[in-house]
Every structure is written in structure tokens, then in C-alpha cells.
Amino acid sequence: MSEKKPLxxxxxxxxxxxVSRRSFLKKSSLAGLTALVGSKIxxxxxxxxxxxxxxxxxxxxxxxxxGKHDDLVILNDRPWNIETPAHxxxxxxxxxxxxxxxxxxxxxxxxDPNSWKLKIGGESVKAAKEFSIKELKAKFKTYSYQLTLECxxxxxxxxxxxxxxxxxxxxxxxxxxxxxxxLRDVLNDVGIKDDAVxxxxxxxxxxxxxxxxxxxxSRGVPMAKALEDEALIAWAMNDEDxxxxxxxxxxxxxxxxPASTSGKWLNExxxxxxxxxxxxxxGTAYRVPCETVAPGEKVxxxxxxxxxxxxxxxxxxYPKSGGILKLGQKLSLRGHAWxxxxxxxxxxxxxxxxxxxxxxxxxxxxxxLAWQHWNIELDFPERGYYExxxxxxxxxxxxxxxxxxxxxxxxxxxxxxxxxxxxxx
Ligand SMILES: Nc1nc2c(c(=O)[nH]1)N[C@H]1C(S)=C(S)[C@@H](COP(=O)(O)O)O[C@H]1N2
Ligand SMILES: [Mo]
Numbered sequence: 001m002s003e004k005k006p007l008x009x010x011x012x013x014x015x016x017x018x019v020s021r022r023s024f025l026k027k028s029s030l031a032g033l034t035a036l037v038g039s040k041i042x043x044x045x046x047x048x049x050x051x052x053x054x055x056x057x058x059x060x061x062x063x064x065x066x067g068k069h070d071d072l073v074i075l076n077d078r079p080w081n082i083e084t085p086a087h088x089x090x091x092x093x094x095x096x097x098x099x100x101x102x103x104x105x106x107x108x109x110x111x112d113p114n115s116w117k118l119k120i121g122g123e124s125v126k127a128a129k130e131f132s133i134k135e136l137k138a139k140f141k142t143y144s145y146q147l148t149l150e151c152x153x154x155x156x157x158x159x160x161x162x163x164x165x166x167x168x169x170x171x172x173x174x175x176x177x178x179x180x181x182x183l184r185d186v187l188n189d190v191g192i193k194d195d196a197v198x199x200x201x202x203x204x205x206x207x208x209x210x211x212x213x214x215x216x217x218s219r220g221v222p223m224a225k226a227l228e229d230e231a232l233i234a235w236a237m238n239d240e241d242x243x244x245x246x247x248x249x250x251x252x253x254x255x256x257x258p259a260s261t262s263g264k265w266l267n268e269x270x271x272x273x274x275x276x277x278x279x280x281x282x283g284t285a286y287r288v289p290c291e292t293v294a295p296g297e298k299v300x301x302x303x304x305x306x307x308x309x310x311x312x313x314x315x316x317x318y319p320k321s322g323g324i325l326k327l328g329q330k331l332s333l334r335g336h337a338w339x340x341x342x343x344x345x346x347x348x349x350x351x352x353x354x355x356x357x358x359x360x361x362x363x364x365x366x367x368x369l370a371w372q373h374w375n376i377e378l379d380f381p382e383r384g385y386y387e388x389x390x391x392x393x394x395x396x397x398x399x400x401x402x403x404x405x406x407x408x409x410x411x412x413x414x415x416x417x418x419x420x421x422x423x424x425x
Contacts (some may be wrong), residue, residue, distance in 0.1 A: 009302040026334050035171040037383045067243050069097045070125045075166045079103035079208060080245060083171030086418065087320035089336070092373055093146060094174040096238060102151050102172060104280070105216030108204040108265050113241075113249035118233065118240045122200070122270030125182045126191035133235055133250060139189070140181035145230045146370035147255030148338040149262055152307050155414025161296045163411025170315060170418055175336065178253045180234030183269075184227045192271050200276030201252050201263030218278025219286065220270075221254055221261050225308075228257055230369050233266065258307050258412075260286050261374030281306070288408040295407035304409075309340030311415040312400055314347060314374070314392040321420035327383050331422065334375040337362065339394035347374040350389045351422075354402050357391065386422045 003177065015341035034041055041047065065080060071088060075081040082101040089098065113133055121128035131139070151172035156163050166172075183199070207214035207424035225231065232253045235242065242248045247264030254261045270276070281284060287304035289297075314337035325331055337344040345363065348357035380386060393399040404416045 004009040041268050065101070065245060067096055068099075068101070068245070072098070072100070073169075073171065075168065079105055082160040082169055084174075085320075086170050086315050086317055086335075086420075088317075089171070089173070089315060090317035090334070091338075092175075093238060094176045096176070096240070096243045096246070099174045099237075099243070099246055100151070100172045101215075102166070102259065103245065104204065105205040105207050107244055108206070111204075111244075111249055112266075112299045114116050116249050116267070118250060118266060119268045120186065120190045120271070121268065122272050124193045124196035124271040124273045125187075126193060129190045131186070136181050136186070136233065136235070140185045142179060143182060143229075143232065144177055145232065145253075145255065145367050146175055146177045147230060147232075147253050147263065148173065148337070148369060148371045149253065149255065149259040149413045150174075150310050150313070152258035152310070152412045153410070154417065155404075156411035158297075158414055158416065159407060159411040160404070161407075163409065165411060172259075173313075173315070173338075174273060175338070176237050177239070178234040179239065180232040180250075180253070182229065183231040183233055183252070184229075187226070187261075187269075187271065188232060190271075193273070195273040196271045197274060198222050198272040198276045199267055200270045200272055200278045201261075202209050202268040202270070202278070202283075203247075203251075203263050203265040203302040217260065217263075217280045218276070219261050219263070220272070220276035220278065221257060221280055222275075224309075225254060225257065225261075230367065233269075250316045253331075256309055256338070256342075258286055258310060260289040266424075268382055275306070284421055286412065287410075288361050288406065288412055291406070292406060297407075299409055307412060309342070310338075312342070312344060312392050312394040312398055312412055313337065313415040314344070314390045315418050316388060316390050316420050319420070320422075322422070324423045324425060325380065327380070327424055331378045331380070332375065332380055333360075333388060333390075334373065335390060335418075336371040336373055337390075337392035338371040339392065341369070343395045344372050344392045345395045345397070346393045347376075348377065348391050348393075349376050350391070351378060351380065351386050353387065355390060360390075378422045380422070386424065387419050388422055391417045401402055410418075 072082045080103045118131045138284045154168045157167040182383050205216050252263040252268045289299045290305040316335040318334045341378035347360040350357050360374040362374040366373050391400050
């Protein structure tokens with residue numbers, strides 16, 4: 001299991017391992033160095049000969065990823081995988097700075113949105129077609145929705161036996177406002193054949209191997225999900241350009257399904273006459289055993305089913321775990337809850353390890369597939385240590401479990417109750 005490393009620690013570790021790279025930089029001119037650092041080197045006159053500015057030792061780790069909050073937790077820096085601590089997800093609309101990043105490869109560079117093309121093809125379109133972003137904006141009606149995007153592997157860190165992959169705790173979820181055109185409108189314009197069953201996406205990111213023939217990830221959804229109102233080809237997030245790491249200049253967004261279906265740096269959509277078979281559609285990727293298995297059991301590929309709607313889940317976003325109260329002080333607790341394609345019907349909170357529950361107030365979603373905000377005021381009967389647990393129930397009556405549910409080989413779909421620690425003095 002890989003351990004979470006705070007930014008600063010990563011940075012210091014790198015300094016020692018980077019000595020060998022220095023020789024490469026020996027011959028660099030000052031102008032070259034300035035270009036690499038990306039800004040003027042103040043006091044460059046005093047730079048020792050053959051000295052490598054720290055910024056180049058580990059550029060990415062020395063300076064947190066552009067536009068992201070310093071307190072996000074880096075799980076991996078090649079590719080970037082960064083999660084958001086629960087208390088930083090307190091905003092009703094997730095700002096760009098607090099949106100998690102899950103990259104499978106390396107984002108494209110030098111993107112020119114004006115020359116960006118989206119191709120719609122595949123065996124189940126009548127004739128392939130290409131659109132510029134300008135054409136998409138001009139030709140189709142624009143819609144905005146707030147959409148919950150959660151990585152299928154969110155919560156993986158808690159599985160036992162452990163599952164390989166990014167050790168997400170609770171922070172691979174977001175709910176931003178996305179703006180774009182309906183995928184349905186674009187597909188109807190292109191013309192889809194009667195045998196269409198699935199769509200698949202391709203993005204402009206590069207495989208970690210650098211091999212241009214390999215796709216990082218190419219997933220998709222069945223037609224019914226692709227044709228829903230909220231399925232967008234988006235060019236804006238929270239009324240601004242999509243951040244580079246989150247898919248600039250164009251991405252697919254499917255709220256409520258594993259975020260791996262929401263293709264970033266989108267440059268091609270294929271309409272398929274069979275279940276899309278792109279990278280990470282097969283084997284154990286984004287699949288769980290069709291029937292429950294014992295923890296650690298080997299599951300043959302043919303007994304693994306594709307994850308569709310995400311399960312009911314919630315977060316306590318205020319206060320931060322570790323809060324201290326005075327005896328008699330009330331605690332206003334709040335957070336969000338979501339339930340894949342469904343709504344959240346109720347949210348309950350326990351301060352006695354699940355022995356009793358109190359019902360919180362919960363708001364309706366601003367639109368379908370957006371998370372719902374809840375809040376409750378709590379009293380604590382005496383001094384001491386407490387844990388607060390939150391449990392959401394979906395519109396079909398299904399609740400989150402208190403312990404880690406349904407072990408599966410890749411550690412997907414952990415929707416166990418979120419808990420925080422509180423001390424009353
Ligand atoms: N082109 C492309 N799209 C992608 C990915 C990727 O690596 N490349 N990662 C997917 C996965 S696994 C997730 S969870 C979401 C993460 O979205 P975010 O980084 O904007 O939070 O993007 C999805 N879309
Ligand atoms: Mo993901």
C-alpha cells in the first residue's frame with residue numbers, strides 16, 4: 001500500500017535523488033534556465049556555477065499543481081492523483097482549487113482551444129463528423145448542471161486485503177457546475193444507427209510509456225445514460241475554462257456514474273454496436289464481482305460486471321475531524337450526500353457508534369445528479385471522546401453500511417459511513 005506523502009516531504013525526498021540530473025543542466029544558459037523555471041530568476045547574477053535551481057529539481061512537487069489548494073493530498077505525482085480532505089469539500093459547488101485529480105496518463109500540452117476538434121464516429125453513426133468548440137457552441141443549445149463525479153476507487157484505502165491502485169480515502173469526489181451541450185443533441189445531429197448500444201470516448205492525454213499507439217483510458221456508457229438530459233460535452237466548469245488537469249478544453253460529464261466515464265481532454269466519441277472495448281473497459285478495470293465474493297477471493301474475468309450507477313454515500317464536511325467543544329456547546333454539523341442515478345431520501349447521524357440515530361435536514365438537489373446538502377445540530381451529554389457517523393439512504397431505501405462493504409479485487413465502491421472524531425472538554 002502506498003503511503004500518502006505531503007507535498008513538502010515529497011519535495012525533500014526528491015532533492016537527494018536528483019543529483020544525477022544536474023549534469024544535464026550544466027550547459028544550460030541563464031535564458032534557458034529562466035524559460036524552464038517559467039519566471040525571471042531574481043539575483044541570477046549570484047547563481048553559483050552549475051547550480052540547478054530547486055524549481056527544476058522537482059518542478060511539479062516544488063510548486064503545487066497550478067490552481068489547486070495547497071492542502072490537497074498527493075497520492076501519486078506521475079501521473080497526478082490528488083485527493084481532497086473532507087473538510088475542504090464543504091463548498092456547495094466544488095471550486096476548481098478543491099477538485100480532485102485522477103489522471104491515468106499525462107495531460108496534453110500546448111492546447112489551443114480554437115483549433116481543438118471533436119470527432120464523432122464509430123460503427124453506429126451514419127457518417128462520422130467533426131466539430132470545433134466554436135461550432136458546438138453555435139449549433140447546439142447550452143445547458144448547465146451541477147454534477148457529482150466520484151472516482152470508482154474512492155475509499156479504496158480501507159479494503160482488506162488491500163487493493164492495488166491509488167489509495168483514495170474519501171476525497172475523490174466533486175460536484176461542480178458544468179456547462180456545455182447535450183451529448184444527445186450532438187449525436188442526433190450526426191445521426192445514430194438503430195444498432196447503437198454504447199458510446200466510448202478518447203482523450204488527448206498520453207500513455208505513461210509515451211507510446212502514441214497506446215490509450216491511457218477509453219471508457220464509455222450505454223446509450224440510455226449517453227442520451228439523458230444531464231449528459232454533457234462541457235467546455236466550462238463553474239463558469240470558467242475547465243482546469244487543465246480536469247480536462248481543458250473539452251470533456252464529457254456523466255453525473256452519478258464512476259467518474260472514469262467522464263472523459264477528459266475529449267477529442268473523439270465513438271458510437272458502438274457493442275459494449276465499448278477501449279482501455280480499462282475489460283478485465284478487472286472498473287468492474288466488480290457480479291455476485292458477492294469472500295475477501296481475497298480470486299474472481300475470473302467473466303464473473304466481473306461493469307460498474308454503472310455509484311452507490312449512496314455521504315460526507316461530513318464541517319467540522320473537520322478532531323474538533324474540540326466545551327461541555328454544553330451545540331455542534332452544527334453539515335455535509336453532502338449523493339446516490340448515483342438516484343436521490344438521497346434521508347441522512348442520519350449517530351454519536352454512539354450506531355446505537356441510535358438522529359435525522360438531519362436534507363435539501364433537494366439543485367438538479368438531478370447533483371449532491372444534496374444536509375445539516376443537523378447536535379448535543380453531547382458529557383465530557384469525553386466521541387465519533388460522529390453519518391449515514392445516507394437512497395430513494396430505494398438502501399443505506400450506507402457502517403463497515404467497509406463488498407470486498408472486490410480492485411477496491412471499488414466503498415461507501416461505508418464517513419466518521420469524524422470530536423472531543424468535549
Ligand atoms: N482522458 C482521460 N479522461 C479521464 C481520465 C484520464 O486519465 N484520461 N481519468 C478518469 C478517471 S478514472 C476519473 S476518476 C476522472 C477524474 O476526473 P477529475 O480529474 O477531473 O477529478 O476522470 C476520468 N477521465
Ligand atoms: Mo477514477
